[in-house]
Amino acid sequence: MSVLVTGGAGYIGSHMVLQLCDAGEDVIVVDNLVTGFDWAVDKRATFVRGDAGDMDLVGDLIAQNGIGSIVHFAGSIVVPESVADPLKYYGNNTAASRNLLAAAVKGGVRHFIFSSTAAVYGMAGLTPVGEDSRLEPMSPYGRSKLMTEMMLADVAAAHPITYGALRYFNVAGADPAGRSGQSTPAATHLIKVAAQAALGRRDHVDIFGTDFPTPDGTGVRDYIHVTDLVAAHALLLGYLRRGGASVTLNCGYGQGYSVRQVIDTVRRVSGVSFAVREAARRPGDPASVVARADRIRELLGWTPQHAGLEEIVQSAYEWERALPARQR
Ligand SMILES: NC(=O)c1ccc[n+]([C@@H]2O[C@H](COP(=O)([O-])OP(=O)(O)OC[C@H]3O[C@@H](n4cnc5c(N)ncnc54)[C@H](O)[C@@H]3O)[C@@H](O)[C@H]2O)c1
Numbered sequence: 320m321s322v323l324v325t326g327g328a329g330y331i332g333s334h335m336v337l338q339l340c341d342a343g344e345d346v347i348v349v350d351n352l353v354t355g356f357d358w359a360v361d362k363r364a365t366f367v368r369g370d371a372g373d374m375d376l377v378g379d380l381i382a383q384n385g386i387g388s389i390v391h392f393a394g395s396i397v398v399p400e401s402v403a404d405p406l407k408y409y410g411n412n413t414a415a416s417r418n419l420l421a422a423a424v425k426g427g428v429r430h431f432i433f434s435s436t437a438a439v440y441g442m443a444g445l446t447p448v449g450e451d452s453r454l455e456p457m458s459p460y461g462r463s464k465l466m467t468e469m470m471l472a473d474v475a476a477a478h479p480i481t482y483g484a485l486r487y488f489n490v491a492g493a494d495p496a497g498r499s500g501q502s503t504p505a506a507t508h509l510i511k512v513a514a515q516a517a518l519g520r521r522d523h524v525d526i527f528g529t530d531f532p533t534p535d536g537t538g539v540r541d542y543i544h545v546t547d548l549v550a551a552h553a554l555l556l557g558y559l560r561r562g563g564a565s566v567t568l569n570c571g572y573g574q575g576y577s578v579r580q581v582i583d584t585v586r587r588v589s590g591v592s593f594a595v596r597e598a599a600r601r602p603g604d605p606a607s608v609v610a611r612a613d614r615i616r617e618l619l620g621w622t623p624q625h626a627g628l629e630e631i632v633q634s635a636y637e638w639e640r641a642l643p644a645r646q647r
Contacts, residue, residue, distance in 0.1 A: 320387030321345040322556070323380060323428075325371035325419065327364065328355030330506075331434065331490055332392035333499040335549040336361045342553065347384050349377065350393065354503050358645070361498075372415030374422045381426030388430040388556060389423055391416065394464075397507065398438065399601075401460035412463035417470060424478045430559040431471065431482040432552055437541075437571070439465045439486060442605045445532065449611035450486070450567055457603045468567065481565045483555040488541035488571030488610050490548055492631040493638035500638030502646070509581055510542070510632060514639040517589035524593065526578050528600030531607070537578035539607040541571035544625035544634070554619040566618065571610025572626050584632045 322339055326332040327348030332355070339346045346364040349371055350357075360366045365384075369376045371393040380386065394412045395401070401408040416433070423431055438461035440448045456462045471482045491510045493500030501511050515521045529536045551570055558566075576584075586592050615621050625631065 321347055321384045323347045323349065323377070323384075323386045323389045324364070324392065325349050325389065326355065326392030326394065328352055328357055328360050328366070329392060330501045330503065331545055331548065333359040333361070334494055334545045335390055335392065335552055336364050337494060337498055338546075338549045338553055340364055345384075347380055347386065349380065356502055359499055359502060370415065372411075372418040374418045377419060377422040378426055381422060381428060386426070386428055388432070388559070389419065389428055390432045390552060390556070391419060392434045394434065396460070398458045398460045401458050401463065405459035408459045408463040409466075412460070413466045413470075416467040420470065420474050424474060424480060429480060430556065431480055432555055432559075433467060433471060433482060433484045435464050435468055435484045435486045435567070436461065437486050437488045437569070437608050437610065439468070440608070443608045445607050447573055447609045447611040448569070450569055450614055472565070475565045481559050481563070483559060483565065484567040485551065485555065485570045486567065487548060488543055488569070488608065490545050491542045491635055492544040492546065492625065493634040494546060495625070495634055497637060497641065500635065500642070502642060509578060510585065510635045511639065513582055513585035513593070514589070514632075514636045516593035517585055517591040517636065518639060522594060523596050524582060525596050525598045526582070527598050527604060529597050531600070533577055533606055535577050535579045538604060539575040539577050539609065541573065541575050541609040542581070542628060542631055543571050544623070544631050547623040547625050550624070551615060551619065551621050554621055558619055568615040568618065569610040569612055570615060571612050572623060573610050573612035574626070575607060575609040576628050581628065581632070584628050585636065588629065588632045588636050
């Protein structure tokens with residue numbers, strides 16, 4: 320049966336489409352291109368420009384293509400924007416997911432994989448967070464995702480559908496074969512921003528906060544290579560198809576790196592000592608967010624192939640360097 324990928328023209332979704340097509344799956348992509356690019360969608364997939372929350376559109380696609388599973392990446396992802404415009408996030412993340420789920424249930428879709436986030440944990444503290452840690456999202460973005468997780472649990476209890484909610488930590492890197500990467504010009508991810516600075520496309524990189532209670536005073540995050548992340552989705556899809564029960568899993572390596580360590584790595588990989596500016600902490604930024612990552616390895620047999628900051632940075636830098644030619 321076919322797989323419907325929402326947001327398949329975006330950063331992570333385009334990598335998922337590559338991996339599903341590589342595995343011989345029949346893939347339909349729905350994306351409204353608010354931040355994605357049609358050229359990022361693998362030509363082996365069928366691309367439909369439209370809204371993931373459009374129940375009529377999705378209902379027709381399910382009926383016409385025999386869709387058995389949905390992998391739902393579509394959404395809005397910028398945390399500060401969610402504070403300034405919360406209704407956009409409750410609309411495009413929570414309400415659109417509600418409509419997508421309604422179409423899925425009506426059309427008899429059996430499995431649903433959802434892009435959740437470590438932002439559901441909020442101020443995580445200095446020790447790694449497990450799936451059972453307290454859920455205290457600090458932003459409308461995190462709450463819009465947590466509400467969707469709750470909705471999924473209720474829907475799966477009432478209808479014959481199973482789901483996996485994957486809580487991503489900091490996704491970074493690019494397809495090792497150079498077929499996709501993070502392409503949004505205004506992306507705020509640190510590794511992308513630093514790669515842009517190394518290539519002379521920004522004049523500096525800001526470090527927000529140098530007085531956190533971390534080894535070098537800068538924020539610590541768990542960076543996961545996008546190719547390992549989508550491999551976890553593929554394993555999860557296989558697990559659900561074999562009859563596995565609904566599950567919520569962290570997606571991280573369980574290894575944190577500080578902002579300074581990331582900047583040093585980008586400088587080393589690029590050979591460019593770009594400027595860095597120290598700035599105040601941003602409100603609500605936790606000192607450290609690192610996954611407890613054993614559950615996903617045990618349940619799915621997930622074994623990361625691209626862990627390590629150097630490899631993540633190298634692939635992101637190569638992608639950034641090649642991007643202008645792609646976008647022409
Ligand atoms: N990038 C990260 O580090 C990270 C971390 C945690 C969670 N996530 C989640 O992963 C998912 C994908 O993130 P990304 O980094 O690839 O972002 P992205 O902006 O590159 O991709 C999102 C895609 O969804 C599309 N889209 C948005 N709203 C839509 C709608 N209503 N209908 C159809 N298409 C729509 C966009 O055009 C884009 O192609 C998001 O749900 C995000 O919340 C990302």
